[in-house]
Amino acid sequence: MDLQEIERLLRAYQAGELAIGDAARRLANLHFENLEHTRVDHARAERQGFPEVVFGPGKTRAQIVEIVERLAARAPNVLVTRTDAGVFGEVRNVVADAEWHESARLIRIWRDRAERGTGEIGIVTAGTSDIPVAEEAALTAEAMGHRVGRIWDAGVAGIHRLLAEKERLRRFRVIVVVAGMEGALPSVVGGLVAVPVVAVPTSVGYGASFGGVAALLGMLNSCASNVTVVNIDNGFGAGFVASLINRRWEDGEATRVEP
Numbered sequence: 001m002d003l004q005e006i007e008r009l010l011r012a013y014q015a016g017e018l019a020i021g022d023a024a025r026r027l028a029n030l031h032f033e034n035l036e037h038t039r040v041d042h043a044r045a046e047r048q049g050f051p052e053v054v055f056g057p058g059k060t061r062a063q064i065v066e067i068v069e070r071l072a073a074r075a076p077n078v079l080v081t082r083t084d085a086g087v088f089g090e091v092r093n094v095v096a097d098a099e100w101h102e103s104a105r106l107i108r109i110w111r112d113r114a115e116r117g118t119g120e121i122g123i124v125t126a127g128t129s130d131i132p133v134a135e136e137a138a139l140t141a142e143a144m145g146h147r148v149g150r151i152w153d154a155g156v157a158g159i160h161r162l163l164a165e166k167e168r169l170r171r172f173r174v175i176v177v178v179a180g181m182e183g184a185l186p187s188v189v190g191g192l193v194a195v196p197v198v199a200v201p202t203s204v205g206y207g208a209s210f211g212g213v214a215a216l217l218g219m220l221n222s223c224a225s226n227v228t229v230v231n232i233d234n235g236f237g238a239g240f241v242a243s244l245i246n247r248r249w250e251d252g253e254a255t256r257v258e259p
Contacts, residue, residue, distance in 0.1 A: 037063050049244060050144050051075035053236065056083030056105075061090050068107070069094045076112035077143045081136060081236050083107055104135035104235070108143055116145030117246045119173030121239075123148055124162075124189060126155030126179035129204045134178040136235030137200065137242070141176075144243040156184045169193055174245045176238045180204025183215030190224025196245055199229045200238045 012018040041052045051074075054067050064080060064087055071078045072095045080091070081104075088100040088107050099108045121141050125134045131152055138148045149172060154162040162169075162185075169175065170193055177186040178200040186199035199222070201215035209215065212232035219229045230237040 038067055049247065050240070051078060053140075053240075054078070054080040056080055056087065061087050065090050065094060068098075068109075072109055076109075078107075078109040079140060079143055079236070080107035081105070101135065101139055103132050104139055105132070106136055106139055108139055110143050112145075114145055115147065116248055117147060117173070117243070118248045119246060120147045120149050120171065121242050121246055122151065122169060122172035122175040123239075124151045124154055124165075124169075124175060124177045124185070126153075126177075126181065126185040127204065128153050130178045130180055130202050133200055133202050133233050133235040134176070137176045137178065137239035140236050140239030141243045141246075144240070144247075146243050146246055154185070155179065155181075156188055159188070162188065166192060174198065174242045176200060176235075176242050178202060178235065178238075179219075180212060180215050181209060183218035186219050186227050186229075187222040187224045190222060190227040193226070195226065196242075197224065197227045198238045198242050198245075199227050200235060201229070201232050203233055 013020065051071055054064060054071070056064060064083065068078055068080060068091050080087070083105055085100060085102070088098065091098050091107055095109055097109060097111065099110065101108060123134050123138045123141075125131055134150070134152070138150060141148050149168065151165050151168070154165060156162075169189065172193070172195060174196045175189060175193060176198045177189050179185040180202035181204065183199070183201050186197055190197045199219040201212045201219055203212035205212070205214065216229065216232055219227065230241070
């Protein structure tokens with residue numbers, strides 16, 4: 001249970017700022033709020049370290065706006081991934097401080113900017129075409145309270161570009177490497193550093209790349225033991241897991257799931 005939220009509601013009721021019916025409704029919705037089309041998981045941050053993130057595809061504009069409005073009322077930071085500028089315009093009408101990030105196609109509400117990391121997360125791309133997925137990872141990690149260092153267009157076709165960043169790479173606490181085509185870059189980075197490398201295959205490439213499957217298989221078969229892999233184009237997932245690796249957990253903050 002979110003004890004801080006319960007205490008806040010009880011104090012508001014005691015002070016006469018909240019009617020008993022409203023207090024009862026808020027308590028009933030403490031873990032999740034049923035909007036009929038969506039059950040908004042308000043307890044996600046308590047369980048997993050960050051509020052529920054809204055995946056845009058398949059949802060109507062009205063659904064996304066309603067979900068974001070409910071999340072933003074209870075959580076300082078909210079993300080909407082894989083969406084468009086039209087949705088952002090409507091979200092901005094209900095949450096004035098929402099940000100639009102064109103490259104990543106991501107909406108971010110970023111009110112809590114406290115630093116929660118033990119170091120800096122590196123985000124590296126093989127090519128410029130991989131930046132949209134990499135930016136999704138970077139924006140996610142920043143919203144989760146981490147410093148991010150970006151290194152763009154350092155693929156194996158010009159390996160000197162990567163080697164020029166060798167000392168900087170070794171200062172990162174965890175590295176997200178984003179690559180399409182044959183997906184070789186994470187293995188090279190993994191061989192240069194002694195930290196976890198989260199590999200992200202992208203759908204960038206010609207026909208035989210099979211929409212990122214070639215890069216995915218190459219990364220899964222990496223001979224670098226510190227490389228792990230997320231799904232094709234999943235910048236959000238890479239940024240999220242890198243943030244958990246880098247996170248400075250306070251005593252008692254990592255909670256168990258109640259049965």
